[in-house]
Amino acid sequence: MFPNKKVQKAIGSKVQVEMKGDHHILEGTLKSVDDYLNLHLVDAVEIVDGEKLRSLGSVVLRGNNIILIIPVEN
Amino acid sequence: MFPNKKVQKAIGSKVQVEMKGDHHILEGTLKSVDDYLNLHLVDAVEIVDGEKLRSLGSVVLRGNNIILIIPVEN
Amino acid sequence: MFPNKKVQKAIGSKVQVEMKGDHHILEGTLKSVDDYLNLHLVDAVEIVDGEKLRSLGSVVLRGNNIILIIPVEN
Amino acid sequence: MFPNKKVQKAIGSKVQVEMKGDHHILEGTLKSVDDYLNLHLVDAVEIVDGEKLRSLGSVVLRGNNIILIIPVEN
Amino acid sequence: MFPNKKVQKAIGSKVQVEMKGDHHILEGTLKSVDDYLNLHLVDAVEIVDGEKLRSLGSVVLRGNNIILIIPVEN
Amino acid sequence: MFPNKKVQKAIGSKVQVEMKGDHHILEGTLKSVDDYLNLHLVDAVEIVDGEKLRSLGSVVLRGNNIILIIPVEN
Numbered sequence: 001m002f003p004n005k006k007v008q009k010a011i012g013s014k015v016q017v018e019m020k021g022d023h024h025i026l027e028g029t030l031k032s033v034d035d036y037l038n039l040h041l042v043d044a045v046e047i048v049d050g051e052k053l054r055s056l057g058s059v060v061l062r063g064n065n066i067i068l069i070i071p072v073e074n
Numbered sequence: 075m076f077p078n079k080k081v082q083k084a085i086g087s088k089v090q091v092e093m094k095g096d097h098h099i100l101e102g103t104l105k106s107v108d109d110y111l112n113l114h115l116v117d118a119v120e121i122v123d124g125e126k127l128r129s130l131g132s133v134v135l136r137g138n139n140i141i142l143i144i145p146v147e148n
Numbered sequence: 149m150f151p152n153k154k155v156q157k158a159i160g161s162k163v164q165v166e167m168k169g170d171h172h173i174l175e176g177t178l179k180s181v182d183d184y185l186n187l188h189l190v191d192a193v194e195i196v197d198g199e200k201l202r203s204l205g206s207v208v209l210r211g212n213n214i215i216l217i218i219p220v221e222n
Numbered sequence: 223m224f225p226n227k228k229v230q231k232a233i234g235s236k237v238q239v240e241m242k243g244d245h246h247i248l249e250g251t252l253k254s255v256d257d258y259l260n261l262h263l264v265d266a267v268e269i270v271d272g273e274k275l276r277s278l279g280s281v282v283l284r285g286n287n288i289i290l291i292i293p294v295e296n
Numbered sequence: 297m298f299p300n301k302k303v304q305k306a307i308g309s310k311v312q313v314e315m316k317g318d319h320h321i322l323e324g325t326l327k328s329v330d331d332y333l334n335l336h337l338v339d340a341v342e343i344v345d346g347e348k349l350r351s352l353g354s355v356v357l358r359g360n361n362i363i364l365i366i367p368v369e370n
Numbered sequence: 371m372f373p374n375k376k377v378q379k380a381i382g383s384k385v386q387v388e389m390k391g392d393h394h395i396l397e398g399t400l401k402s403v404d405d406y407l408n409l410h411l412v413d414a415v416e417i418v419d420g421e422k423l424r425s426l427g428s429v430v431l432r433g434n435n436i437i438l439i440i441p442v443e444n
Contacts, residue, residue: 062140107151114154225430228430
């Protein structure tokens with residue numbers, strides 16, 4: 001299964017995403033993903049040092065600025 | 075709905091955009107967006123620490139330097 | 149009007165461009181732009197803290213390292 | 223053998239990957255790779271100063287934010 | 297004249313190139329350029345604070361990591 | 371000769387490569403290169419302040435994170 005298929009399989013589930021920039025970690029429910037790994041998350045929260053810092057709600061993440069994506073198991 | 079469609083739906087509404095660089099946050103009314111997520115905002119303001127720092131007016135943002143886009147609900 | 153058209157409309161006028169890197173701001177007259185938002189500016193000056201630091205003359209800017217472009221009204 | 227073929231040959235084996243960002247090194251078993259060098263690793267761990275810092279499990283790495291990939295010999 | 301044509305016109309002449317990374321400025325004679333603005337310079341020198349720091353000889357620069365290109369007039 | 375051809379000509383020879391990130395310099399024998407300037411090096415070493423810091427062996431470098439490539443003359 002190619003990396004982008006692995007991400008598509010996580011649609012409807014929680015993912016954790018590390019972005020470029022200030023040690024940015026976001027967690028949310030994955031609504032959609034395209035071929036560039038642009039992501040649409042809902043109920044997204046920003047996480048700093050393991051703590052929820054801020055609720056972002058619905059957010060679109062630009063794929064080329066994603067470092068890594070971790071499906072969150074429940 | 076793919077991530078870029080989610081952004082297109084925000085045309086005419088306010089969006090908040092986090093750019094690469096100096097913790098750059100911009101807020102403005104989305105006029106247009108293309109497939110690279112290049113954005114054209116009007117009435118854009120630069121926001122630092124939650125305060126409006128500077129009015130930029132009409133501004134074009136390069137898509138690959140966008141970290142994330144948040145539609146602002148009113 | 150798509151974002152790149154907005155930039156094309158500024159050909160012949162002054163634009164301010166924020167680049168990645170050291171808080172780099174350039175101002176000059178836009179001579180040409182292509183689909184990648186690569187820009188050719190003439191009479192370009194580098195601006196630091198609102199002061200003109202250095203004249204660069206004719207300069208080509210790589211589109212993917214542009215953060216944002218602001219048409220300068222006169 | 224082209225660079226991406228060299229990476230494909232490592233499928234099923236351990237690789238060490240250096241990412242952009244905070245001196246990020248990840249080690250895991252390579253499950254898949256695509257033409258953009260997006261990687262899917264399983265049993266991934268984050269390594270800081272030669273020590274395993276954190277277990278990440280299954281993780282997708284965005285290719286354009288990879289600095290280098292080293293196949294780990296056993 | 298599109299930005300890449302402006303660069304092609306400088307083949308055989310000196311150019312100054314600012315790269316991403318450590319305030320990297322390179323000066324050399326432009327031998328070739330492609331559509332991605334990858335550059336081949338000869339007699340290249342690295343410049344720091346306006347001083348020639350190091351001779352690099354023949355060097356290939358990756359286009360997407362170029363901030364700007366200035367043709368050097370003699 | 372286009373920049374990528376200049377790099378292809380160095381196959382089988384030593385090259386020095388400056389990467390994005392922590393002032394990363396790598397030296398090794400170039401085994402292969404593709405159109406994105408992804409490189410496969412063997413007998414690669416990491417160089418810091420002109421000293422060999424670490425042997426990496428066989429390594430794949432992501433082209434878009436390469437700043438510059440210098441063929442090393444013997």
